Amino acid sequence: MLTRLIQREGGSMEQEMGELRRYRTQSISRGEFALSDSFYFYRKGLESIVDDQVTQRFSSEELVSWNLLTRTNHNFHYISLRLTIIWGLGVIIRYCVLFPLRITLAIIGLSWLVIGTTLVGFLPKNRVKTWLSELVHLMCYRICARGLSATIQYHNKENKPQKGGICVANHTSPIDIVILANDGCYAMVGQCHGGLMGVIQRSMVRSCPHVWFERSEMRDRHAVTSRLRAHVAAKTNLPILIFPEGTCINNTSVMMFKKGSFEIGGTIYPVAIKYDPRFGDAFWNSAKYNMVSYLLRMMTSWAIVVNVWYLPPMTREEGEDAAQFANRVKSAIAHQGGLLDMAWDGSLKRDKVKEEFKEQQQKMYSSMVVGKKRRKSETFRKDNQDTVILE
Amino acid sequence: MGSTNSTLSKIPNVEELMRETGFSPAHIVRLYDRFESLDKEKTGHLRPEDFGAINRLAMNPIGDRIIGAFFSSGQDTVDFHSFVRILAHFRPAENNRPRDPSLPEPVNSRISKLKFAFQLYDLDKDGKISRAELLQVLRSMMEMQVTEEQLESIADRTIQEADLDRDDAISFEEFRKVPLGDTLTLTQQRVASK
Secondary structure, three states: OOOOOOOOOOOHHHHHHHHHHOOOOOOHHOOOOOOHHHHHHHHHHHHHOOOOOHHHOOOOOOOOOOOOOOHOOOOOOOHHHHHHHHHHHHHHHHHHHHHHHHHHHHHHHHHHHHHHHHHHOOOOHHHHHHHHHHHHHHHHHHHHHHHOEEEEEEHHHOOOOOOOOOEEEEOOOOOHHHHHHOOOOEEEEOOOOOOHHHHHHHHHHHHOOOOOOOOHHHHHHHHHHHHHHHHHOOOOOEEEEOOOOOOHHHHHHEEEOOHHHHOOOOOEEEEEEEOOOOOOOOOOOOOOOOHHHHHHHOOOOEEEEEEEEEEOOOOOOOOOHHHHHHHHHHHHHHHHOOOEEEEEEHHHHHHOOOHHHHHHHHHHHHHHHHOOOOHHHHHOOOOOOOOOOOO | OOHHHHHOOOOOOHHHHHHHHOOOHHHHHHHHHHHHHHOOOOOOOOOOOHHHHHHHHHOOOOHHHHHHHHHHOOOOOOOOHHHHHHOOOOOOOOOOOOOOOOOOOOOOOOOHHHHHHHHOOOOOOOHHHHHHHHHHHHHHHHHHHOHOOOOOOHHHHHHHEEEEEOEEEEHHHOOOOOOOOOOOOOOOOOOOOO
């Protein structure tokens, strides 16, 4: 077992301060200040300097035992000759056998997507066209999934997203789209790109409606919302696929959902996606790798093993605003996928934090020291190994 | 990522650093990765703003003081060696081995940790925590949640308790009596869930 650097105690502020004061005659109930109180904040501060929870979510998950991919092993160093030979064999198999096969499949899949959707696009808008377009899309995504050696297990298929609905899921990588589209057809939402992506996007739109935004349109929230609303309102359109986190997270937790997707109205079909990290690390760290090197890494892993859970549809309740609804959906997804439900905002990766959080900490601490009247006994219910008698 | 050795070779004087601080190669690499991720402009130095960008630290009531501990020698940048040296104070102390008095005090011993914590309070470095300095720390921890009178009475009470030689300030000897336990120690980490 490789040693690491920090231990996260996971205790609340009261618990840890209680530990600190255990040696003294004063207990927390007396509400006095102790010089050692500041050590708690000091340690928390140092922990966050060495490693912090938010940034941690944006680097790949660490595995307990090594899966023969150096990329997932931070502490890689020479252990034994036998292990190195086995690893070497793994490299040869992955790069020389699996990789060429996968690339071929991916190329076939993508070309067929472009050709097939363009051909279907020539048909007049009728039921045959819809059926053919679904067929083409499914086929291509299935081929692409084989191109990544993706093994997908779908659960609760009875809750699959219906037409005219909105599908929301947690986001780990661009491959999520391929994973979901293997089992059903969705209308994609995204920015218009140039180059190869642009070609694919334009041909896809010919066979069935997707929602592609120009960069300038994306900034105008109302325009975005109204376009999505119009799409949803036409009940024959495919369900929209949205990733409300707004960015790729490393699949150990779900970050705060942006409420924009939940303001459109309509039925929400939540989906939880969980990758098995033992076969390959699917997380796209966009700061570290660009799309091409990311795909290369995907194609030279052992496999992509995924579990997809379809959750029962949810709608916004009376008296619930978009943010609360978003949180409700997020908890359901996190709970199902066995991911941590984080209160943090994915955009905290880039923005600075607000003063309010600091004030919260100050409030908590001062209520311990001064606000005896405000404190209720249940705060200390589970804390402290000693018994602390409270007034 | 990649082998430890290749990252270690990028760091100058790494052998000496390991000897001085007692960190293992794996830890040094880990800290180096962290240092690089904080050093967004790749200057090889960290400035107070780089620390300020750590959200959890900005939230910490005494965050500024903690940052100050890294820049205590008056410079406005900290390089990787200083970064590691300061963090070395918080390695678990090896209490079981009897200390050889001829060797210098290990950087992570209980005394060293306490000395470091003392500096948290004693900003003007005169070797004593005055009432004003104590008030400052109290203020940052509680800010607008309590009145100035309450702060002052807490400060008075604390000094009364701890100040044995009645000079209305807390010296390091008096501070030493503060129980430390495991508080100023960063130890082994649990692996991320699942």
